[in-house]
Amino acid sequence: MLRDHIRYEERTCKGLDPEIFYPVNYVEEIYELDVLAAQAICRYCVVKEACYREGLEVGRGYGIWGGVDLTADARAQRREKRIAKATNAAS
Numbered sequence: 001m002l003r004d005h006i007r008y009e010e011r012t013c014k015g016l017d018p019e020i021f022y023p024v025n026y027v028e029e030i031y032e033l034d035v036l037a038a039q040a041i042c043r044y045c046v047v048k049e050a051c052y053r054e055g056l057e058v059g060r061g062y063g064i065w066g067g068v069d070l071t072a073d074a075r076a077q078r079r080e081k082r083i084a085k086a087t088n089a090a091s
């Protein structure tokens with residue numbers, strides 16, 4: 001399991017509140033600032049790539065993993081599926 005390969009001591013976020021990496025989208029501008037703050041922590045993390053892969057494996061499309069906003073990625077994928085579905089229905 002990928003999680004076992006990331007040594008906790010190497011994480012830049014060790015000891016920080018995990019909630020930092022799960023911003024809540026009540027107000028878009030605040031959400032974006034929260035994402036930037038999390039990404040600033042991840043930026044120089046030495047396990048960033050492994051964290052991202054772990055996020056793809058266990059993150060369920062939610063949170064900041066390896067500096068990537070998987071919540072936004074999942075939202076974009078859902079939007080693309082809705083557009084494709086609507087386009088197919090119209091043709």
Ligand code: SF4
Nearest residue numbers: 011013042045051066
């Ligand atoms: S890349 Fe992952 S492990 Fe590193 S600081 Fe960011 S959330 Fe923590």
